[in-house]
Amino acid sequence: MTVDLGPRTAAFRDEVRQWLDANANDEARSLREERRPSPEQAAAHKRWADRLLEAKLICVAWPEEFGGRGLTGIELAVLNEEFARAGVPRVTRGMGEGLVGPSIIAHGTDEQKATFLPRIISGDDTYCQGFSEPNAGSDLASLRTRGVVENDEVIVNGQKLWTSGYWAANMMFCLCRTDPDAPPHRGISYVLIPIQVDGRPNGVEFRPIKQITGQSHFAETFLTDARAPLFNVIGGLGNGWRVAMTTLGNERGGNATTQYVAFEREFWSLVELARETGQIDDPRVRDQLAWAYTHVELMRCQGERLLRALAAGKTPSGAMGGSVNKVFWSEYQRRLGEIAMNLQGAASLLVGPDYKLDRWQSTFLTTRSHTIWGGTAEIQRNIISERILGMPREPVRK
Amino acid sequence: MTTTSLDAREELRASLREFLTDKAPLSVVRQQVELTQPLDRKLWETLAGDIGAQGLAIPETLGGAGAGWAEVAIALEETGRALTPLPLLATLGLAFPALLAADDSDAQSELLPRIASGDLVATVAWVGDDGAWDGSGNTVRAHVDGSDSRLSGRVSYVIDGDTADLLLVVAVDGDGTSLFAVAGDADGVTRTPMPTLDLTRRLATIDLDGVSGRRIGRPGTADAIVSFALDHARVLLAAEMLGGAQACLDMSVNYANSREQFGRPIGSFQAVKHKCAETLVQVEAARGGVEAAALALDEEPDRVKILAPMVKAYAGEAFFRAAGENIQIHGGIGFTWEHDAHLYFKRAKSSDLLLGDAAHHRAALADRLAL
Numbered sequence: 135m136t137v138d139l140g141p142r143t144a145a146f147r148d149e150v151r152q153w154l155d156a157n158a159n160d161e162a163r164s165l166r167e168e169r170r171p172s173p174e175q176a177a178a179h180k181r182w183a184d185r186l187l188e189a190k191l192i193c194v195a196w197p198e199e200f201g202g203r204g205l206t207g208i209e210l211a212v213l214n215e216e217f218a219r220a221g222v223p224r225v226t227r228g229m230g231e232g233l234v235g236p237s238i239i240a241h242g243t244d245e246q247k248a249t250f251l252p253r254i255i256s257g258d259d260t261y262c263q264g265f266s267e268p269n270a271g272s273d274l275a276s277l278r279t280r281g282v283v284e285n286d287e288v289i290v291n292g293q294k295l296w297t298s299g300y301w302a303a304n305m306m307f308c309l310c311r312t313d314p315d316a317p318p319h320r321g322i323s324y325v326l327i328p329i330q331v332d333g334r335p336n337g338v339e340f341r342p343i344k345q346i347t348g349q350s351h352f353a354e355t356f357l358t359d360a361r362a363p364l365f366n367v368i369g370g371l372g373n374g375w376r377v378a379m380t381t382l383g384n385e386r387g388g389n390a391t392t393q394y395v396a397f398e399r400e401f402w403s404l405v406e407l408a409r410e411t412g413q414i415d416d417p418r419v420r421d422q423l424a425w426a427y428t429h430v431e432l433m434r435c436q437g438e439r440l441l442r443a444l445a446a447g448k449t450p451s452g453a454m455g456g457s458v459n460k461v462f463w464s465e466y467q468r469r470l471g472e473i474a475m476n477l478q479g480a481a482s483l484l485v486g487p488d489y490k491l492d493r494w495q496s497t498f499l500t501t502r503s504h505t506i507w508g509g510t511a512e513i514q515r516n517i518i519s520e521r522i523l524g525m526p527r528e529p530v531r532k
Numbered sequence: 533m534t535t536t537s538l539d540a541r542e543e544l545r546a547s548l549r550e551f552l553t554d555k556a557p558l559s560v561v562r563q564q565v566e567l568t569q570p571l572d573r574k575l576w577e578t579l580a581g582d583i584g585a586q587g588l589a590i591p592e593t594l595g596g597a598g599a600g601w602a603e604v605a606i607a608l609e610e611t612g613r614a615l616t617p618l619p620l621l622a623t624l625g626l627a628f629p630a631l632l633a634a635d636d637s638d639a640q641s642e643l644l645p646r647i648a649s650g651d652l653v654a655t656v657a658w659v660g661d662d663g664a665w666d667g668s669g670n671t672v673r674a675h676v677d678g679s680d681s682r683l684s685g686r687v688s689y690v691i692d693g694d695t696a697d698l699l700l701v702v703a704v705d706g707d708g709t710s711l712f713a714v715a716g717d718a719d720g721v722t723r724t725p726m727p728t729l730d731l732t733r734r735l736a737t738i739d740l741d742g743v744s745g746r747r748i749g750r751p752g753t754a755d756a757i758v759s760f761a762l763d764h765a766r767v768l769l770a771a772e773m774l775g776g777a778q779a780c781l782d783m784s785v786n787y788a789n790s791r792e793q794f795g796r797p798i799g800s801f802q803a804v805k806h807k808c809a810e811t812l813v814q815v816e817a818a819r820g821g822v823e824a825a826a827l828a829l830d831e832e833p834d835r836v837k838i839l840a841p842m843v844k845a846y847a848g849e850a851f852f853r854a855a856g857e858n859i860q861i862h863g864g865i866g867f868t869w870e871h872d873a874h875l876y877f878k879r880a881k882s883s884d885l886l887l888g889d890a891a892h893h894r895a896a897l898a899d900r901l902a903l
Contacts, residue, residue: 259537424845435820439819439823443538514808519808525805
């Protein structure tokens with residue numbers, strides 16, 4: 135990295151480094167991201183998270199007035215670099231930090247901010263997403279889950295799909311139709327629904343969906359008279375679509391400045407595979423490996439470009455992130471999984487006990503979801519052509 | 533070398549674009565290339581006088597601006613965008629870095645000020661009739677007698693070789709291969725323009741018959757010099773291709789937004805929008821790579837050996853794709869000689885193949901990564 139980030143950033147880096155030198159211990163270094171941690175892993179994770187909480191190193195991109203640190207894109211990149219250097223995980227509050235919090239900050243009332251944001255930071259609230267429905271995928275605005283206002287409550291009935299993170303969640307951010315007579319994009323409300331109320335079920339039932347990987351990271355969710363106080367409607371009744379767009383914008387944003395680090399590690403593992411299987415001298419394999427490296431390095435270059443723009447006080451153009459980045463990395467990694475499967479050859483044909491996949495089978499299958507979630511690759515291309523290139527929208531059905 | 537700020541580079545881009553729109557719009561470029569007119573010397577000199585493009589990376593003490601390769605890359609990107617038929621790639625992408633690598637202060641202090649002022653067009657000749665970019669088909673031999681050398685043989689695919697004032701010729705002599713400076717109009721030089729598919733890129737065959745040349749740099753160093761120059765040429769050619777790809781994308785979008793079929797702009801059909809979106813994704817990726825590679829020429833020499841073949845391969849394929857989709861989106865009109873789309877399409881393929889194709893450069897990348 136050759137981008138000169140200026141003295142303020144250098145000071146920030148020093149501060150983070152000093153803190154990590156004093157606090158990053160072996161236990162923190164041993165933490166791995168587990169979708170379903172054991173009780174011991176969960177306890178160790180909480181100890182590390184509590185240290186970060188004390189040091190105000192959680193939800194760092196949020197503005198200071200809401201309990202964050204108001205870190206800029208550059209400082210966030212520095213923070214990620216320093217944590218990676220120290221070999222300890224950044225603790226994030228998942229969809230609460232990345233999706234719900236920013237939407238509340240953008241659209242919530244002062245009381246809502248004071249109520250919900252601290253609980254995300256502290257880890258008291260963990261959110262799962264209730265957007266997609268069986269008949270509302272890419273065409274999200276056609277969603278049919280109903281929300282009826284009764285006194286000071288919204289009562290929600292319907293079915294949601296692809297609820298990720300359901301097993302750990304105590305809250306769901308949910309889109310429901312509160313005004314069936316309004317046009318599709320109006321009439322939708324963004325409601326924060328508790329999974330339980332006073333320790334009792336609140337009409338939110340999850341049924342895990344078995345994915346093509348054999349695992350169940352998603353659920354379908356049945357909402358039966360699920361109740362939320364009107365206070366939990368963000369952005370006001372009927373304004374949910376605007377709030378949801380903020381959420382989806384954040385979902386696609388990713389971290390363009392540092393994502394290459396993980397992809398680079400993955401690339402060198404693939405090189406190792408090519409060596410182990412004796413194919414490293416095959417010109418066709420070398421061509422594929424060079425192709426893969428090119429894409430990883432281009433992500434790094436793009437991240438540097440973003441940092442140069444930020445360091446010069448510019449607002450990066452839409453073409454530098456969001457949908458463009460999503461299309462680039464998701465389709466790259468999908469291809470990488472295919473290359474790896476081919477390199478393994480016959481070994482790719484077999485799985486372990488209980489359909490246990492090896493690393494590359496897992497990449498091969500998991501990457502099929504990356505070009506679907508958060509807006510399919512086709513939806514991303516619509517967004518790129520309409521918002522960046524200024525091309526006309528597809529005519530909408532009447 | 534110092535590198536100027538992002539703002540300064542964008543200012544440079546704006547003034548170049550204004551200059552080229554004013555002095556060399558596509559209509560003028562078309563006339564020139566179709567009538568196979570000689571190099572527009574006046575445009576070359578004005579580019580040096582008004583913008584100082586040729587001297588951007590030349591030190592101020594030698595008449596340049598003392599900026600860096602990042603600035604030169606912007607010049608190439610803009611001339612690539614406008615298909616300007618000027619010898620920037622040959623002079624700045626090949627000859628200039630060759631002179632730097634030769635580490636021959638006499639040659640530098642004599643020639644670099646002339647490049648900066650727009651007085652000198654220069655190129656490097658190292659490829660033989662067989663078109664092997666590693667120079668294995670080069671038949672030129674040098675007979676060195678004291679300070680005078682006599683060169684005989686033939687080189688081909690010499691970029692802007694028919695108009696260059698200065699030919700830097702790779703020749704086998706007693707010490708391996710060395711680089712020799714030969715005047716373009718010297719006795720015994722016969723220059724034959726090659727009939728190129730790409731109307732906007734001049735290539736020439738050069739026959740040398742006992743031509744007087746002067747050795748540049750130390751004996752036996754031509755391979756190292758050419759290798760150094762080629763990495764610069766790869767980055768600058770990638771910048772040129774990036775500009776061409778962006779031009780194709782702009783043309784595609786403009787046309788798709790105005791052309792109506794089935795009662796609506798064809799740009800409202802996803803089949804067309806998605807082509808444009810994919811081109812944008814690749815153009816932006818190429819832009820990040822080219823910027824990093826050009827900055828690396830100034831600041832991170834170690835990274836150049838990775839980035840140079842990488843961006844040459846990627847930008848080559850991205851440009852070709854953009855140029856092909858541009859014809860497709862234009863439909864029938866895009867297949868006509870009168871439309872500009874084919875100029876870009878041919879430039880894209882010729883640039884993709886020039887110095888070696890994408891597969892060749894990925895193979896080089898794999899080697900350089902020590903895979």
